[in-house]
Amino acid sequence: MKYALLTAFHIAVLLIAPIYVVGVINRVKAYWAGRRGPRLNQSFFDMLRLMKKTPVYSEVTSWIFPVSSTIVLATAVTASLITPIVPGFAPFGFPGDFVAFAYILGLGKLFMMLGALDTGSPFEGMGASREATYSALAEPVLLLGLGTLAWASGATSFQDLVIPDVSLGMNIGLRIGIALALYVVLLIEAARIPADDPTTHLELTMVHEVMILDHSGPELGIVQQASALKMTVLMGVIAAVLNPFSVSASVVGACLAAAASIILIGLLAASVGLVESLIARFRFQALPLLTLAGFVVVMFVLIIFNVGQGHIQ
């Protein structure tokens, strides 16, 4: 019963939140620029419109192109089913599932890039190259961060490892440090400023958007849905890390945890919008430094934690 309710909640969040996450980011950016901005659920109507259109493919493409966007969505959906949004619960969890999470998203990236290369466009090849570079550099941060949490919590399953089993002070430091590192991963993986500017108008400076130049109609809609879902899932993970409550407690606790996670996802979306409004995109050469910063934060947390465990006298 509890499982069914929580699963229903999880799936409901995954269906609804991506629409509003995109809406909130755009609204914050518009507000900051002095505009009113689109409706919060605008992306839902955009999606419906795209789904009704007849796509036009490039002449060069093979079967990889139409299939790839659906595979990207399938990987995002699968990944979303093993990640916790509320600490202590994911619809499907097993030991080491966070490794599977990183790798299934990798499969999505692979097909995203193959779809881009399939059109034979130099611009899309360029976007794929940048995407591959940045995500490869972000990967160690993600897995080292989650690995540190796994060590601290003594659990190897994604849903449980976000609940560190350490003293209060250590707990706060650990959660904030890892959340910071994961935030860097979020900005890179979700192609937001400072890693990538989703609203830029010049193909030469795009990363994610340039890979979908030749996508149209349902393909474009599917890819956009997949990106929004992936962003929401990553925000859900950070929310779960920061969430002070967990489902393992009473019913009230579970409701509190769920509410806290939703509020945190909203805040994270707003913060992404805020970051986009306040800073410009980094130079491409500076991005490795951003991932390095994330890595250093995790290493710092890890070493402090190791000392705290009394391994270094």
Place this chain on the structure above:
Amino acid sequence: MDLLLFGTLTLIAGMALCFVLPGNRLRIAANLVSQVIGGWCILSEAIPVLFGAPSVNGVMHWSYPVDQIDLQLNPIGAFFLCFSIPMTFLGSIYAVGYLSKDIDSERHVGTHFALLSLVQLSYVIIYTVQNAFAFLVGWEFAALGAWLLVIWQHRDQKIRFAGFNYLVSTHVGLFFLVAAIVVMHGATASFQFDDYERFLRQPSVARNITFVLLMTSFGLKSAFFPFHTWLPRAHSAAPAHVSALMSGVIHKAGLFGMIKFILMVGHPEAWMGWYLIVVSGASAFMGVLYTITQRDIKRLLGYSSTENVGLVGIGFGLGCLGLSYDSPTLVALGFGGGLLHVLNHALFKCLLFYGAGSVYKFTHTIDLEKLGGMHRLMRWTAPLFLFGAIASASLPPLNGFVGEFLLYTGLLQSPPALGSGRVGLLLVVALLALVGGLSLLSTVRLYGMIFLGTTRNPHSIHEDSRENAWMIIPMVIHLCGIVAIGMVPILGIRLIEAPTSMMLAVSSAPTESVTAFMPMSLLNSLAMFSALFVGVLLFLLAFRFWFLPRCNRTHVTWGCGYTAPNPRMQYTGASFSGPMVSVFKDMLKFVSQEDLPEGVFPADGKYKTHCVDSVEHKIFEILDDGEKGATNIMDRLPESSGFSFAMGLIGLLLLVSLIALN
């Protein structure tokens, strides 16, 4: 044991028939039949052992100084035999298609197939003998067989050079192995591995030296960094099936040697595990870093072998740590994950090399920058290669992921006894993640440049040498293995269960089965995860192509307003890896030749750049320096007769004093 000997004799007979019979077709037919019969005999001994039957023992007598050779087919040897023999047979089948032009020509192709049988023979020797002398003989058979296979197109000077390079390197490895055996023979006065085992069980300085010597020798055989320099050259020179077999099967003997001698050491010291992990981590990282810079497909796949043996080595190192810290979980996950990756690597790497071979046969080029658009022209190779590429990037739901998942699980479940060492293992997790990301980039680049987009050089296509059934069938069989282990990981675990139990048996763990330490639930959930993904994917595909509007119109690719695009404007492999190369530019060495256009009416200019192997570059530099140094010393010696006389006296004095002291 009788079947094993009978199988060996059949293989030898098959080799002889290749020379006796007239006509290439008859020779090949006889050889393939002998491989089937011999392989079947050998496997019917090995398969029961792999699934838990007791080891098969035997003794052979030989003249002085060897006297007797003990044979033992244990689960570890059986595991290696069980994939080596059928895969070499598949390689021979592929060879029939790949060498079709040579077979129709005057050339004696029988030699080539006889050498393939010789390699089969060397597996039987290496994986069963318990005698150092016989082991060395088998080792040498494999090395010489592989060398002669590599130089099949020996009229090309570059190929001969690559062949000699391989021959020299593999013998440097042999020297280390001989040195290790000399140390062990010195301590035990025996050639029997049983005696060596007794010596290796006791901690001593001699044991430490032996361990390092052995690991260096086996590292050279399996092309660990920095002993990998021969590998990309040999792989790019050899025919496709030979590269496949060398990378996937023959050089797995090095990994077999590692695990065999770790088993003999029994209770290794902690530094041995860390030593393996550090060397293997460096191999995995440097190997994958080099793959992103290569434009020759087979060189690229060669470096990818260095990466993958690195992953296996990390597993073995982890297992060693498990043995020294008495953690059965770590032993099971480390050795189990490593062995499974040995098999997985053999499956997908052979497939990729076979795919590269059909691309080469069709276009007569293996230069990434001159290919493109093969997806439409090669109906079978393209999708098969795609699956191999996904598996080689270790992505779910294919087999590469299963082995890597076990490694990750092992690294994350480190025992508390390790103390701060756990931070080290977490750093290895981060390294594996980086290697995974880099191999993703490399895979996309490899597949995208060969198969996607449009053909960069349409004149290079040879319609008369398309992929044929002889080449496709081995690839399809490899694909079946890749999908089967990926979707049903239990299958893979069944294969490595008995060998891993042997490793557990030497640890102080109670005699339980491997699966006690590798929770079934974990593998079942992995299978469910793969099934979940495939289910979601099929549902979404059905939804997309049934309910949503389908494409009925095509248009040129968007060129940002440019109206005269041509295939040469596509993104190249070099530019694809450009951003990543600039991040790691200090670790890579690029050599460029430039002749840039100058002036108002410039002549044609050119710019060539390529990534050289920095280790190989360094070796040649040192050799060059050494030669210069020697010449310098010679130049400085005064040429007067008095000096020579004095030197001669000193030499004589030394000789006399040596004799007197004895």
